[in-house]
Amino acid sequence: MAPSRLLGVCSLLCAWSVVTGHPCSLDHQGWADCNGKSLLHAPSSLPSNITGLDLSFNSLVVPRHGTLLMHFPSLWYLNLSSNALLALSPAVFSNLRALRLLDLSSCSITYLHTDTFKGLGNLQTLLLRNNSLQGLEVPFFLPLKALFHLDLQHNALVSVDALSLQLMEAVPQVRLEGNPWVCDCAAHALQQWLQRRQAVQVTCALPPGLQGREVAALDSQDLGCWMKQRFPRWVS
Ligand SMILES: *[C@@H]1O[C@H](CO)[C@@H](O)[C@H](O)[C@H]1NC(C)=O
Ligand SMILES: *[C@@H]1O[C@H](CO)[C@@H](O)[C@H](O)[C@H]1NC(C)=O
Ligand SMILES: *[C@@H]1O[C@H](CO)[C@@H](O)[C@H](O)[C@H]1NC(C)=O
Numbered sequence: 001m002a003p004s005r006l007l008g009v010c011s012l013l014c015a016w017s018v019v020t021g022h023p024c025s026l027d028h029q030g031w032a033d034c035n036g037k038s039l040l041h042a043p044s045s046l047p048s049n050i051t052g053l054d055l056s057f058n059s060l061v062v063p064r065h066g067t068l069l070m071h072f073p074s075l076w077y078l079n080l081s082s083n084a085l086l087a088l089s090p091a092v093f094s095n096l097r098a099l100r101l102l103d104l105s106s107c108s109i110t111y112l113h114t115d116t117f118k119g120l121g122n123l124q125t126l127l128l129r130n131n132s133l134q135g136l137e138v139p140f141f142l143p144l145k146a147l148f149h150l151d152l153q154h155n156a157l158v159s160v161d162a163l164s165l166q167l168m169e170a171v172p173q174v175r176l177e178g179n180p181w182v183c184d185c186a187a188h189a190l191q192q193w194l195q196r197r198q199a200v201q202v203t204c205a206l207p208p209g210l211q212g213r214e215v216a217a218l219d220s221q222d223l224g225c226w227m228k229q230r231f232p233r234w235v236s
Contacts, residue, residue: 021043021045022045022046023037023043024043024046026047029051029052030047030050031050031052031053032052032053033054034054035054035056035057035058035079036057037058039058039059039060040058040059040060041060042060042068042069042071042072044071046072048071048072048073048074049074050074051074051076051077052075052076052077052078053069053077053078053079054077055079055080056079056080056081056082057081057083058082058083059083062089063092064089065089066089067091067092067096068093069093069095070095073096073097075096075098075099076098076099076101078093078099078101078103080103081103081104081106081107081127082105082106082107083107084108085107086107086108086109086110087109087110088104088109088116089116090113090116090118091116091118091119092116093116093117093120094118094120095119096119097119097121097122099120099122099123101124102123102125102126103127104126104128105127105128105129105130105131106131109128109132110131110132110134111134111137112133112136112140113137113140114139114140115139115143116140117143117144118143120143120144121143121144121146122146123146123147124146125147125148126147126150126151127151128152129153129154129175130153130154131154131155132155132156133155133157134157134158135160138164141164141167148171149171149172150168150173150175151175152174152176152179153177154177155178155179156180157176157179157180157181158179158181158206159181159182159186159187160176160189160190161189162189165189165193168193176202177201177202179202180205181203181204181205181206181215182207183204183206183207183213183222184224185220185223187204187215188225190215191216191223195216201214202216203215210222
């Protein structure tokens with residue numbers, strides 16, 4: 001392209017971004033791409049009827065109270081990956097009732113409040129890959145009635161309790177690989193759950209003797225459950 005043409009395109013684009021007041025690109029289907037724009041907040045000048053919003057690779061600040069995205073009730077796709085969101089306050093997404101997909105990968109999230117996902121009754125895909133979650137607060141699943149795909153790969157999960165497993169029973173696709181699972185007797189319920197789902201590639205990090213072994217392939221003796229009668233019949 002000739003330099004003069006380039007200049008022409010640039011001045012057009014620059015003028016556009018001054019007119020619209022945001023650095024994002026919008027397509028005619030209502031998708032806004034704001035990837036990697038050093039944004040602290042979602043631009044409020046975006047049209048309120050957008051259906052997809054990519055805010056990945058920014059520096060978004062999560063409000064202590066209230067909601068993150070007030071002005072976009074039609075959103076069904078929201079990508080917040082690679083923002084250091086750290087702590088998500090309760091009900092922070094509660095006005096995004098149409099949301100189907102939420103990508104929160106690589107956001108350094110260490111903890112999810114019980115009410116973090118309140119109001120997301122239509123959410124089908126929740127991506128929490130590559131965060132620092134150490135445990136799952138059971139009720140955080142409860143509002144997610146339509147959840148189909150939950151990705152918890154590469155977090156810091158060492159164990160998961162029976163109630164969480166029971167709730168995850170309703171979710172057809174759950175990814176748990178890449179966590180530092182501790183394979184002791186408390187992992188028995190997880191082992192059974194993985195075996196029922198024929199889930200492979202979920203491996204132990206500890207104890208050292210079981211490091212790298214597939215959890216689903218272990219038996220209760222491997223897990224150090226010496227007293228079998230500790231388990232009621234329905235577990236096995
Ligand atoms: C959003 O609203 C604008 C103006 O009101 C309209 O031109 C556009 O088609 C709408 N987009 C969608 C995806 O509905
Ligand atoms: C979200 O954005 C990241 C980085 O731009 C991208 O790699 C990822 O595929 C997106 N997630 C989805 C579900 O589209
Ligand atoms: C995981 O997240 C960290 C930030 O918490 C990021 O620096 C790193 O690149 C991410 N890794 C992958 C494989 O996405």
